[in-house]
Amino acid sequence: MKQRPALRDATIAAVTLIVVLAIPYLHRSAAFEDFIIRLSAMALFATSLNLLVGNTGMVSFGHGMFYGLGAYAFGLTMQMTDLALPVAAMLAVLLTAFTALCVGAICVRLSTEYFAFITLAFQMLFYSVIISWQSLTGGDQGLRGGIPRREIFGFELASQLHRYQFCAVVAVIGLLVLRHISASPFGQTLRMIRDNENRAGFLGIVLWRVRLWAFTIAGAFAGLGGVLAALFVSGAYPELADWPNSGQAIFAVMLGGIDSFLGPVLGAAILLALNDVVTRFTEYYGLVLGIVILAFALGLRRGVLDFLRLTWPGRSP
Amino acid sequence: MDLDALGACLATSACVVTQATSGLIVGMLLFLVAAGVTLIFGVLKIVNFAHGTFYMLGGYVAYTALNATDSYAVAVLAGALSMALFGVLFERALIGRVYGSNVLMQLLICYAVVLIFDDVVKIVWGPEFHAMGMPPAFQVPPLFIAGGVVPPFYAMLIGVAALIAILLGLGLSFTRFGKTVRAAAINPQMLSALGVNTTLLFAIVFGVGGGLAGLAGALAAPVRSLSPGMGFSILIESFIVTVIGGMGSIAGALVSALMIGLVRGFGTIGFPQFTDGLIYIVMIAILLLRPQGLFGRRL
Numbered sequence: 001m002k003q004r005p006a007l008r009d010a011t012i013a014a015v016t017l018i019v020v021l022a023i024p025y026l027h028r029s030a031a032f033e034d035f036i037i038r039l040s041a042m043a044l045f046a047t048s049l050n051l052l053v054g055n056t057g058m059v060s061f062g063h064g065m066f067y068g069l070g071a072y073a074f075g076l077t078m079q080m081t082d083l084a085l086p087v088a089a090m091l092a093v094l095l096t097a098f099t100a101l102c103v104g105a106i107c108v109r110l111s112t113e114y115f116a117f118i119t120l121a122f123q124m125l126f127y128s129v130i131i132s133w134q135s136l137t138g139g140d141q142g143l144r145g146g147i148p149r150r151e152i153f154g155f156e157l158a159s160q161l162h163r164y165q166f167c168a169v170v171a172v173i174g175l176l177v178l179r180h181i182s183a184s185p186f187g188q189t190l191r192m193i194r195d196n197e198n199r200a201g202f203l204g205i206v207l208w209r210v211r212l213w214a215f216t217i218a219g220a221f222a223g224l225g226g227v228l229a230a231l232f233v234s235g236a237y238p239e240l241a242d243w244p245n246s247g248q249a250i251f252a253v254m255l256g257g258i259d260s261f262l263g264p265v266l267g268a269a270i271l272l273a274l275n276d277v278v279t280r281f282t283e284y285y286g287l288v289l290g291i292v293i294l295a296f297a298l299g300l301r302r303g304v305l306d307f308l309r310l311t312w313p314g315r316s317p
Numbered sequence: 318m319d320l321d322a323l324g325a326c327l328a329t330s331a332c333v334v335t336q337a338t339s340g341l342i343v344g345m346l347l348f349l350v351a352a353g354v355t356l357i358f359g360v361l362k363i364v365n366f367a368h369g370t371f372y373m374l375g376g377y378v379a380y381t382a383l384n385a386t387d388s389y390a391v392a393v394l395a396g397a398l399s400m401a402l403f404g405v406l407f408e409r410a411l412i413g414r415v416y417g418s419n420v421l422m423q424l425l426i427c428y429a430v431v432l433i434f435d436d437v438v439k440i441v442w443g444p445e446f447h448a449m450g451m452p453p454a455f456q457v458p459p460l461f462i463a464g465g466v467v468p469p470f471y472a473m474l475i476g477v478a479a480l481i482a483i484l485l486g487l488g489l490s491f492t493r494f495g496k497t498v499r500a501a502a503i504n505p506q507m508l509s510a511l512g513v514n515t516t517l518l519f520a521i522v523f524g525v526g527g528g529l530a531g532l533a534g535a536l537a538a539p540v541r542s543l544s545p546g547m548g549f550s551i552l553i554e555s556f557i558v559t560v561i562g563g564m565g566s567i568a569g570a571l572v573s574a575l576m577i578g579l580v581r582g583f584g585t586i587g588f589p590q591f592t593d594g595l596i597y598i599v600m601i602a603i604l605l606l607r608p609q610g611l612f613g614r615r616l
Contacts, residue, residue: 059421106605112420113364114608117560121600124553128594243553247428254425284440290433297425298414 005183013176020168024161033164035276037232039269040171044225046252046264047178048218053250054258055182056214057194058108059116062123063249065103066219068241069126070096070226075143075236076136093223100219101212108211123243130238142237147230167228174224179261181217190214255296257303266305323587334465336582342471342540344578345478349533350551351558351570352485353526359502359565360522363412364420366427368530368555369548370434375400375531376538376547377442380449389452396535397528404527405520412523413516431548438545447543474536481529482571489567498522502565557596561603563613572611 020036045067052058074092077083083091107118130137138144181187189210193200201207230236239245248271249264256267271289278288300307326332350372357365379396383389407430415422455470489495500508501518509515533551541547558577562569577596584592603610 053421106601110604110608113564114560114604117556118601118604121557121560121597121604125594125597125601128591128597132590132594134590250421251425251428254421258419258421284436286432287436287440290429290431290436293425293429293432294411297422297429298411301415301418301422 006180009176009179009183013172013179017168017172020172021165024164028161030160031276033160034232035272037164037167037228039265039272040167041225041228041232042248042252042268042272043265044171044174044178044228045222046249046256046268047175047261048221048225049249050253050258050261050264051178051182051190051214051218051221053253054263055187055190055194056211057112058211058214059112059250060119060215060218061116061243061246061250062119062121063218063222064241064243064246065119065123065126066096066100066222067226067229067245067249068130068236068238069099070223071230071236071240072130072137072143072226073223074227075147075230078147079143089224089227092227093220096223096226097216097220100223101216104212104215104219108208108215120243120246123241123246127238127241127243130241137236137238140238142239143235146234163231167231170224170228174221175265178221182261186210186213251293253303255293255303257305257307257309260303260305260309263303263305267303270304320587323583326583326586329464331464331466332586334462334467336586337579338465338467338471338475338582340579340582341475341575342578343581344575345475346533346537347551347554347558347578348482348571348574349478349529349536351555351562351574352482352567353529354555355559355562355565355567355570356498356529357523357526358559360498360505361412361416361519363416363423364556365412365523365526366424366552367407367430368526369550369552370431371400371404371527371530371548372534372537372551373438373543373545373548374403374434375534376449376543377438377447377534378531379535379538380442380447380543383449389454392538393532393535396538397532400531400534401524401528403531405524407527408520408523413519435545435548442543442545444545449538449543451539470539474540477536478533481532482567485567554596557600559610561600561610563610566610566612569610569612 024033045063049060049063052060052063070092073095074088077088077091078085081088103119103122107115107122110118131140133139182190189200189205192203193205193207193210197207226236226240229240252267252271253264254267255270256265257263274289274292275285278285282288296304302310326336350368353371354365354368357363357368375396378399379392382395383392386392411426411430412423415426451470455468455473457469460467460469460472489499497508497513497518501513501515501522505515508518554577558570558574561576562571562573576599580596580599581592584595588595
């Protein structure tokens with residue numbers, strides 16, 4: 001097994017996908033399907049952020065920018081053109097990647113604290129552009145009028161079941177690709193930079209170039225998450241690009257585990273599940289979430305998956 | 318964008334005075350909050366994401382104290398002192414446990430505190446907006462300076478904040494305690510080896526920072542309405558101020574807070590929709606040209 005990690009990952013992904021796709025045929029539950037759709041967007045978002053935070057040691061506070069950009073780019077392309085959905089999604093992801101490349105080119109040379117703040121500033125700049133460019137984005141009302149859910153390959157995205165299947169497939173494939181990237185020599189290089197950037201530099205690695213690649217890739221996958229989010233809400237809202245949303249992703253990463261690939265996915269699931277369960281019982285969601293976070297942070301001192309792996313060592317990540 | 322309106326405003330002294338006053342108010346309140354952020358960062362190397370919560374709670378405590386005692390001075394003191402105490406407790410009970418661990422862990426704890434107290438405020442004071450009336454001593458006709466309208470309360474606010482800025486600057490430069498604090502910012506291990514109780518010092522610094530934020534919240538309460546979540550926006554702005562001024566520099570915080578305040582004051586006329594965007598552009602430019610900020614040392 002250890003010899004063929006790529007094969008193993010692909011097998012795990014395939015099994016997961018089959019299980020997730022099989023569930024609606026055994027039992028239909030609108031709440032569960034909604035949950036998976038939202039989780040698929042959030043998981044891509046958080047995992048792509050962890051490529052920066054956990055793998056490279058670059059703490060970005062502005063990752064929500066690319067999530068929001070993906071959602072807006074996708075929504076606007078679908079509304080204004082007749083392009084097929086996959087084409088519009090690809091365009092949105094490409095635009096996000098290109099924007100991440102430009103923003104990253106400016107940001108990646110700054111050291112940790114300053115990097116965090118400049119990414120935050122770019123995100124807030126993007127947010128104020130969304131708010132003030134009302135003729136294009138609808139301002140603080142968000143992109144209204146709905147996103148036409150055209151069918152693709154026989155998928156009728158207006159139907160919840162098909163949307164569920166589509167999002168699950170996209171998310172699992174996206175995560176598999178991210179997993180592959182993080183296990184590749186490139187991913188190893190990222191971790192080397194995280195652990196000792198001087199030594200990495202001495203070995204001939206051009207630090208800013210590798211970081212810029214990581215930033216671009218992370219931005220692109222956050223954009224893909226944004227596309228799924230836009231598909232789910234059939235619109236795009238400025239909140240997607242606001243800083244509490246970036247915060248959500250950071251907390252998903254922290255809660256799940258920064259050193260485990262699936263940590264952010266677990267963290268996103270915990271956050272979403274908490275949201276669903278707690279809001280059913282009390283309006284004081286923040287109070288409960290805050291206490292849970294405190295318990296995790298002070299009790300475990302690391303993410304859940306990282307904690308489990310430390311407690312039962314010997315298991316592969 | 319409305320550059321004509323901005324030009325017209327700059328041409329009349331009345332408009333300049335009015336906008337500058339409102340800008341100075343924003344800037345001075347921002348300075349009080351940002352001074353705490355920068356002090357805490359300078360000494361403890363902790364970015365206190367819960368600082369907006371101190372500001373909010375300071376305002377609410379002042380509101381309650383005013384209703385109970387009917388004295389505005391007592392209300393402001395209560396807001397500041399209770400938040401100083403809260404800062405010490407926060408540092409001892411939570412932040413002190415994660416020194417030296419991951420920065421993100423500190424962030425997580427601060428975020429949890431923000432969430433918890435936003436809801437605590439909702440439970441105790443209710444989710445609706447509260448207005449704290451202008452103290453009666455200041456319910457007098459406004460001053461007219463060069464044709465511009467300046468409410469006396471605004472003048473008093475600017476004066477108090479300026480006084481605090483001066484006291485803080487002098488205290489850090491010339492008193493023994495101030496010198497110890499500056500030494501702790503440079504090398505806490507050495508200071509500890511020389512026999513200074515740095516644990517206590519850190520707690521006090523956190524208390525001072527919290528107290529400043531509480532003071533700002535209490536002073537701002539009659540001008541701005543109180544609402545849960547009000548700490549959120551001031552937090553972001555105080556970070557911008559801290560970054561532009563240079564992290565750890567009080568003078569930098571003062572200059573950049575006033576700058577941001579004035580950009581706000583005049584930006585609302587020239588670029589009503591894009592004032593925030595303008596500020597972020599300034600922040601990006603500063604970070605690129607001078608990452609350590611206007612007055613900062615390189616980290």
